[in-house]
Amino acid sequence: MSTTTTGGGVEASVAPVTRRVRAYFAPVNRSAGVPTLFDAAQLGRFDLHAPPAPWVDLGWVSGFTRKCGTKVDALRAGAPAMAVGQVRTEVEATVLLAFETWGKLQVTLASGSQQTNLLTTAAGAAPNASGGVAAAPVPLLTGTGPASTATSLNVGAAATGFSVGSLVAVDVDYTGQLGYVGTGVSSAYVQSASAVGGDINYVRRVTLNVGVVVAITAGVLELASPLPAGVPTAGMQVSQLVGFCDREGASFFQEWSGLFVMPGAQGDRVLVHYPRLQAMQGSTETEEALAAPLERIRLTGAFRALPVKDANDGETVLCFRSYLPAVLPGV
Amino acid sequence: MQNEKDTFYMMLQSRLAALNPARTIVVRGVVRPGTLVDENELPSAWVPVDVFRLQWTGLQVNNTGPLPLVAMECSIQYATDGSSGNGGMDRGRLLAAMDAELAAALGAEPHAVGKMNFSAAGAGVAATPMGTNVFWADPVFGGAKAVDERLERTTTVQVFAYQEAGEL
Numbered sequence: 001m002s003t004t005t006t007g008g009g010v011e012a013s014v015a016p017v018t019r020r021v022r023a024y025f026a027p028v029n030r031s032a033g034v035p036t037l038f039d040a041a042q043l044g045r046f047d048l049h050a051p052p053a054p055w056v057d058l059g060w061v062s063g064f065t066r067k068c069g070t071k072v073d074a075l076r077a078g079a080p081a082m083a084v085g086q087v088r089t090e091v092e093a094t095v096l097l098a099f100e101t102w103g104k105l106q107v108t109l110a111s112g113s114q115q116t117n118l119l120t121t122a123a124g125a126a127p128n129a130s131g132g133v134a135a136a137p138v139p140l141l142t143g144t145g146p147a148s149t150a151t152s153l154n155v156g157a158a159a160t161g162f163s164v165g166s167l168v169a170v171d172v173d174y175t176g177q178l179g180y181v182g183t184g185v186s187s188a189y190v191q192s193a194s195a196v197g198g199d200i201n202y203v204r205r206v207t208l209n210v211g212v213v214v215a216i217t218a219g220v221l222e223l224a225s226p227l228p229a230g231v232p233t234a235g236m237q238v239s240q241l242v243g244f245c246d247r248e249g250a251s252f253f254q255e256w257s258g259l260f261v262m263p264g265a266q267g268d269r270v271l272v273h274y275p276r277l278q279a280m281q282g283s284t285e286t287e288e289a290l291a292a293p294l295e296r297i298r299l300t301g302a303f304r305a306l307p308v309k310d311a312n313d314g315e316t317v318l319c320f321r322s323y324l325p326a327v328l329p330g331v
Numbered sequence: 332m333q334n335e336k337d338t339f340y341m342m343l344q345s346r347l348a349a350l351n352p353a354r355t356i357v358v359r360g361v362v363r364p365g366t367l368v369d370e371n372e373l374p375s376a377w378v379p380v381d382v383f384r385l386q387w388t389g390l391q392v393n394n395t396g397p398l399p400l401v402a403m404e405c406s407i408q409y410a411t412d413g414s415s416g417n418g419g420m421d422r423g424r425l426l427a428a429m430d431a432e433l434a435a436a437l438g439a440e441p442h443a444v445g446k447m448n449f450s451a452a453g454a455g456v457a458a459t460p461m462g463t464n465v466f467w468a469d470p471v472f473g474g475a476k477a478v479d480e481r482l483e484r485t486t487t488v489q490v491f492a493y494q495e496a497g498e499l
Contacts, residue, residue, distance in 0.1 A: 017466065267443075328464065
């Protein structure tokens with residue numbers, strides 16, 4: 001009674017029952033065109049609250065909808081023509097979802113393009129819709145006091161300019177780099193130094209390497225969570241920001257590796273992995289009515305999957321769905 | 332189905348007791364955690380207050396899968412008169428505290444627990460683990476009702492389990 005056996009000899013279990021979907025992010029190396037691959041055979045039963053590096057928890061999502069746009073046509077032969085085979089004429093997969101939480105990553109992914117950190121402006125900066133000229137950055141100290149880590153930034157006496165709750169962007173200066181910029185995650189594409197005005201703060205303006213200060217001790221800013229890019233490297237500086245901004249119509253396409261997990265009530269698990277996802281719509285949001293006139297604003301995203309080659313057989317594919325059966329004896 | 336009911340009750344009782352160990356009830360001279368199942372107690376017109384009382388009020392069986400899926404509705408009733416030291420004027424606060432405890436207990440992860448067979452359990456005899464999990468949906472909180480000086484609420488939750496071999 002615990003299982004039935006199909007004609008093919010494959011044990012059939014009860015259908016997975018899940019209450020929601022958990023989403024995870026990992027960066028794509030845009031310069032090399034290499035996504036982060038998730039191996040469900042090795043890591044499929046990871047703790048949902050502690051994803052394996054470099055995967056980052058995006059929290060629960062709702063309205064998770066996978067759409068298959070693949071077209072299958074018949075190959076016909078004879079008179080009258082009869083289907084003698086099939087061929088895939090187009091292969092496409094898309095994902096729709098709404099994030100349950102707002103954060104730098106969620107807002108960035110939902111925006112679909114580069115997202116700007118609203119850096120604290122310099123005194124007298126001219127108004128600009130994505131943030132005016134930024135204040136001078138604060139260097140990370142080396143050789144004086146403790147070394148900075150992914151969760152603590154040694155800024156020395158400059159710490160007086162920060163307070164608990166300050167948002168900080170930590171990244172290198174812009175010194176004329178071309179192409180993808182942003183440490184840890186490619187955050188924007190610079191076509192020319194003149195396009196970004198040679199702004200020394202440009203990389204910090206777009207970086208996803210941001211954090212929140214939760215304590216300040218002896219010139220060291222303690223962060224709420226580790227910086228996505230890990231331990232700051234030489235030359236990185238700190239800029240304060242007040243929030244985030246994205247635009248409709250920018251040219252950059254954000255790309256990420258996505259993993260979606262549906263935990264089953266019996267310990268079974270369905271994992272859907274898209275090695276390469278790009279937004280297929282601009283920034284948008286939906287309003288969820290709470291009680292008039294209150295509405296909760298939900299970040300919504302629509303993404304199109306891009307192809308990768310499966311190393312096992314060289315096939316070009318868009319996504320991977322893995323099913324891990326329950327380990328309970330009764331199902 | 333009895334194993335599903337017993338397992339859910341034991342899960343809820345232990346979670347609520349962990350959240351508020353001081354919520355207890357004396358039943359037939361024994362101090363117990365403040366969660367009980369009406370049908371397991373002596374019939375009585377007396378309504379205990381400041382405890383959670385479970386009643387199994389609905390049942391559906393879906394036979395389309397390899398194992399019958401049993402859905403049971405559990406009604407959780409709780410009431411308070413407030414504390415005598417405050418002349419009952421804290422009854423709203425005490426009901427809110429029970430709301431919060433129940434929401435936390437049912438909302439905590441995991442939302443599933445291994446089904447246990449308590450039929451042979453007793454003093455020195457542990458319940459037997461079974462082969463599937465019991466799981467539940469989000470609770471639905473009913474409106475608070477004022478009956479004289481008493482405030483009460485009924486919350487319902489759908490509880491699910493697969494019927495295993497030997498349970499029929």
